[in-house]
Amino acid sequence: MSYDLSLLGWAGFRAAELPDGTVPARVSRVDRGAAEVIAADGQHHARYGARVRRASAADPVALPCVGDWVALKWLPEGRYELDEVLPRTTAFVRGGVSRDSIGGLSGDGQGQVLAANVDVVFVAEPSMHATDFADLGRIERLVALAWESGGTPVVLITKSDLFESGLDDLLADVRLAAPGVDVHAVSSLQGDGVRLVRDHLDGSRTAVILGPSGAGKSTLVNALAGGDVMETQQVRAADGRGRHTTVHRELIPLPGGGLVIDTPGIRRIGLYDMGQGVDLVFSDIESLAEQCRFGDCGHEEEPGCAVMAALERGELPERRLESWRKLQREAVWMASRTDARLRKEQQNKWKLITKEMRRSGRSRP
Incomplete structure (x- = not known):
């Protein structure tokens, strides 16, 4: 069975992203170490190639997921290999x-x-x-x-x-x-x-x-x-x-x-790399915060807090303010965890470089 990839969301600009000797496909389902993909010539079971395995070992976010556009490479043994995940638009x-x-x-x-x-x-x-x-x-x-x-x-x-x-x-x-x-x-x-x-x-x-x-x-x-x-x-x-x-x-x-x-039912889903998402959901609180007397107002007991004034007037539900506080705390916590992980990865990288330099008789620059 053949497929018109344009009906699956393929856009012409992606052709420039394909490595030489590969064809595009979209991931429909992910298994351990492989994915079910839809290409122009049909559906295939494609195992991850070395490039994909290296990238996902360094960062789990690089693992292929449902909806990804990927590059397939045809192998001599007569099957496709998932060679690379193309850049994601979202x-x-x-x-x-x-x-x-x-x-x-x-x-x-x-x-x-x-x-x-x-x-x-x-x-x-x-x-x-x-x-x-x-x-x-x-x-x-x-x-x-x-x-x-x-x-x-x-x-x-x-x-x-x-x-x-x-x-x-x-x-x-x-x-x-x-x-x-x-x-x-x-x-x-x-x-x-x-x-x-x-x-x-x-x-x-x-x-x-x-x-x-x-x-x-x-x-x-x-x-x-x-x-x-x-x-x-x-x-x-x-x-x-x-x-x-x-x-x-x-x-x-x-x-x-x-x-x-x-998707399977979600019991709990944590924030990750949050930027403007929380601000957009709580645009009412963000607008009120701009009217506070102090720019660093914590919206607790500070004088001239427009957020607390709206709460006292009944214009802002207490449940919504507590939800905003909870998501703000979690976003800060996740950012600190991510920063700590990145620092640890950088330390490990330098340890390997230093070890290699000592082994080769060179000194660290």
Whole structure:
């Protein structure tokens, strides 16, 4: 089976990025040490070449991921090898953050790319999870990472048909939590809102769907594809928690154009290399901060703090301020971990150089 790579998002400028003697392909799924790829002449299982292995050993972010455009080299034994990952236009990267046994943050400051070359990031949040309403803090976190990736975030409040009343109020709360972002209520089983979602994928645009287990991500993929391309399961009635139906990330071309990447449910996702993402999500707080009397205001008990004044007037929800503080602390913590890792790598590099110089009888410059 042959493929028109332009329908998979291939752009002409990428031809100059291809090493000599290679052909382009897009990664649809990643396995250990290899990837499933789609090239013009069909689908292939391509093992990583030496160049890819060296790059990923130095930095895990360089590992091939779903959505990557890669260069394939034909080997004499009659198979393709994944020779190089082409430069990414966008990358959704989560930090290596987890909760340790005493509830603190732990991690190595390294990131993991969840999806690459993505135009749209769908943040899927179920309208109701057991007796809990949509998790606004999780939405804020994922939207911040979406902005940082270079993609355009879109929030989808899924399973809207199960929400008995107050859906408009919920959507209003979500819009306040994600200013400037399109927010849609979606019922994939009934088809409500699916057309609005599909409109974000006109042409050959690529989207990734992120959200917790039980958010209906795979059901939405099936609705967009017009058939059962992904396995689905029901949320457990006992606790409202979703089962992990999707166990790997997969790129799925859609009939009529556009592509979507389904992902496993995300329990926790750490910030990584944050720049403007948090500022964009909390643009209301950033605007208030500009009105504070002191430029270095910590928004705690300082006189003339416009943020605390808005909080006291009821114009700024306390939940939102606490969410902003939490993400700011985490972004600073991740930056310090990354800096420490880079310093350690630089120290190790100089140790090797010094050792080699001593071995060869030279002195360090």
